[in-house]
Amino acid sequence: MHPELIDTLVIPNTTKIIFLIMDGLGGLPGPEGMTELETAQTPNLDALAKKSVCGLLDPVGYGITPGSGPAHFALFGYDPVKNNIGRGILEGAGIDFPMTEQDLLIRINFATINSDGLIVDRRAGRIDNETNRRICQKLQENIPLDGNVEIIFQSVKEHRAVLVLRGDGLAEEIQETDPQHTGMAPLSPRALVPEAKYTETVLNGVINRAREVLSAEPKANMILLRGYAKYRKYPSLFERYRLNALAIASYPMYRGIARLLGMNIARHTETVAEEIAILREHYQDYDYFFLHVKATDSRGEDGNFDGKVTVIEEVDALLPQITDLKPDVLVVTGDHSTPAVLASHSWHPVPVILSAATCRPDMVAYFAERDCIRGGLGRMPMMYLMGQALAHAKRLEKFGA
Amino acid sequence: MHPELIDTLVIPNTTKIIFLIMDGLGGLPGPEGMTELETAQTPNLDALAKKSVCGLLDPVGYGITPGSGPAHFALFGYDPVKNNIGRGILEGAGIDFPMTEQDLLIRINFATINSDGLIVDRRAGRIDNETNRRICQKLQENIPLDGNVEIIFQSVKEHRAVLVLRGDGLAEEIQETDPQHTGMAPLSPRALVPEAKYTETVLNGVINRAREVLSAEPKANMILLRGYAKYRKYPSLFERYRLNALAIASYPMYRGIARLLGMNIARHTETVAEEIAILREHYQDYDYFFLHVKATDSRGEDGNFDGKVTVIEEVDALLPQITDLKPDVLVVTGDHSTPAVLASHSWHPVPVILSAATCRPDMVAYFAERDCIRGGLGRMPMMYLMGQALAHAKRLEKFGA
Numbered sequence A, B: 001m002h003p004e005l006i007d008t009l010v011i012p013n014t015t016k017i018i019f020l021i022m023d024g025l026g027g028l029p030g031p032e033g034m035t036e037l038e039t040a041q042t043p044n045l046d047a048l049a050k051k052s053v054c055g056l057l058d059p060v061g062y063g064i065t066p067g068s069g070p071a072h073f074a075l076f077g078y079d080p081v082k083n084n085i086g087r088g089i090l091e092g093a094g095i096d097f098p099m100t101e102q103d104l105l106i107r108i109n110f111a112t113i114n115s116d117g118l119i120v121d122r123r124a125g126r127i128d129n130e131t132n133r134r135i136c137q138k139l140q141e142n143i144p145l146d147g148n149v150e151i152i153f154q155s156v157k158e159h160r161a162v163l164v165l166r167g168d169g170l171a172e173e174i175q176e177t178d179p180q181h182t183g184m185a186p187l188s189p190r191a192l193v194p195e196a197k198y199t200e201t202v203l204n205g206v207i208n209r210a211r212e213v214l215s216a217e218p219k220a221n222m223i224l225l226r227g228y229a230k231y232r233k234y235p236s237l238f239e240r241y242r243l244n245a246l247a248i249a250s251y252p253m254y255r256g257i258a259r260l261l262g263m264n265i266a267r268h269t270e271t272v273a274e275e276i277a278i279l280r281e282h283y284q285d286y287d288y289f290f291l292h293v294k295a296t297d298s299r300g301e302d303g304n305f306d307g308k309v310t311v312i313e314e315v316d317a318l319l320p321q322i323t324d325l326k327p328d329v330l331v332v333t334g335d336h337s338t339p340a341v342l343a344s345h346s347w348h349p350v351p352v353i354l355s356a357a358t359c360r361p362d363m364v365a366y367f368a369e370r371d372c373i374r375g376g377l378g379r380m381p382m383m384y385l386m387g388q389a390l391a392h393a394k395r396l397e398k399f400g401a
Helices: A005-009 A043-050 A068-075 A087-094 A129-142 A194-213 A237-241 A252-260 A272-281 A295-301 A305-323 A382-392 B005-009 B043-050 B068-075 B087-094 B129-142 B194-213 B237-241 B252-260 B272-281 B295-301 B305-323 B382-392
Strands: A017-022 A053-058 A103-113 A119-121 A150-157 A160-166 A222-230 A245-248 A288-293 A329-333 A350-356 A378-381 B017-022 B053-058 B103-113 B119-121 B150-157 B160-166 B222-230 B245-248 B288-293 B329-333 B350-356 B378-381
Touching: A005 A237, A005 A382, A017 A305, A017 A382, A043 A305, A043 A329, A043 A350, A053 A382, A068 A087, A068 A252, A068 A382, A087 A103, A087 A150, A087 A160, A087 A222, A087 A252, A129 A150, A129 A160, A129 A194, A160 A194, A160 A222, A194 A222, A245 A252, A245 A272, A272 A288, A272 A305, A288 A305, A295 A305, A305 A329, A329 A382, A350 A382, A378 A382, A378 B378, B005 B237, B005 B382, B017 B068, B017 B305, B017 B382, B043 B305, B043 B329, B043 B350, B053 B382, B068 B087, B068 B252, B068 B382, B087 B103, B087 B150, B087 B160, B087 B222, B087 B252, B129 B150, B129 B160, B129 B194, B160 B194, B160 B222, B194 B222, B245 B252, B245 B272, B272 B288, B272 B305, B288 B305, B295 B305, B329 B382, B350 B382, B378 B382
Parallel strands: A017 A288, A017 A329, A053 A378, A245 A288, B017 B288, B017 B329, B053 B378, B245 B288
Antiparallel strands: A053 A350, A103 A119, A103 A160, A103 A222, A150 A160, A329 A350, B053 B350, B103 B119, B103 B160, B103 B222, B150 B160, B329 B350
């Protein structure tokens, strides 16, 4: 279906597009035989679905359960497989670390090892954020430049941090050092391809030095490395679609993903109501708005069916504050499914509403998985959603004569 | 949709998957305006459809009528176009011939030519199996090694046999010698690419010698060659999906295809009831079961609408013996459509049921082509079915962070 074709057809316009993303929206039937979305009382979403075109989106592919990174890339029209993004980049993006194309980003988990060097706690007793910051500072001060490679420690939270190696000739094909079980020694950061040998040497130096520096720490006396990812620049939403975009998201990872794709990032918020207030405040300033609701996914991950239902109902109640703006295109969907009965992300497709004056309505009258099967968008790979939004916003010209 | 991605996400599990394949299942309306499947009384399949997710599968592509080889490759998750398999390989697999990567396999049709060398019967009066075996023996004894190429004749049945050339430098790009009409001379096995010149020379030698050897035969006095296929090893279901598979199929070709993909092959059976008995007997021994019902296709090919309806009803009556096993995933579908009104394979998509505790039910209440259009799987390329089955059996890990 030629995903790259869209880019060649983009024309400027003043129309406005809103993506309201309820993370992990799709579900599975609970005890009553209905999904979370089918259970929730959602008069506003149902009314919107009725005058819109609906469908089901596959985030990555049939049967594929996506992580948050690939799922959001697909939402924004980026092939989630070609652009598969390492955990290190996601973490770096989430703390707003200014990445350069010389950077290898690595997720650190602080861990506890015993006197035999065996791991007794893979999360160092989930040390507090204050301890995390103190330890990162200590590592930064005591682990100097290694040859030509600059070494940067960045605190995240609890037991998590980011290690950045900055220099030439670094490679990401390195074995993760977390053996995934306690009672074992950390693995070595072995090069998986010959080109990564230099990186292996640098990392061995960092790990050995870190162990010395942390030897007196009661809990976080070791670092475990995973999610090696070389930073590379992605074309932005402005470069691809001429969209001046604002991301409104409370969780760091989603702000990070948005920043990777060149979006502007709204100030931090705690609630969906606050997010919508920011949307309304800045509605004249941008063309495209990514409004991210995390709690649907969190309740799903917790296996909290009723909690997820409640979050959906809360969003529904706030919906008029968005539709009042009369955006040219309003998309309501999720990035993937997180059925409470599975308490995890899943491979099931995600229901979607695309509302626009230019849309061709279908016979869907309720916003629910089972109804969206009959929607006019059909069952569609998620990466094509952005093209649909641009078309409905009259931001694509005709292809061919 | 990145078909190869599935392979990288496979994780071991102890869950069980059954594929119940009714060959040629899809149909077209008969005199009463209903398809074979719509006409059949199938209370068990309908009940299964009601609590499952349904859909329609395109074996190869829109409008493409598949042979049995590509259709089964697609069922097992192998791209049917990239892995298009020559008739020679299928024939060889069907007689359990031990192929090597030096082999060029060729389907032989014994034919009758007159004194002018023109074909008068392209099937040599469908000689009996005994004659076939005797002739193959005679050819084998009288056509020695040609240079460095070993020449092997293998009897199949009636007018059909397999010729194997074993050696280095053989190529499959050779013109078929069957002119498809009587009253014409056999075509020559002309090389279609320069690299096949050597093979052409070898085949001319074999054909000329075979004509001499068979000159006294009353019926089978000539060989016609088609379906040239160089053997290559396919990755097995175990290598790709970590599935220890059992194929339960009565027809040689399907056993052959299963063997090509590394499945274990159950002992020969005559009836579907016997096939299900084997399934139940070996249920603890394997992860994946391919249970093949041939008669739906045979009745369709015969143009026997009512006969096909009856076969479907017989399978429906036996279904509880399969569902009783409570497999984690039960798929019921066909490899392609064989509408009795066409008396041949066709391009129409095939209805499918995917039953699993992890499936998201849709509104389909009857297992029939027309109902499955509204199924939650949508209309899907058949090659993605296996990924769906693995996902629902919790045999795939998450993609990306």
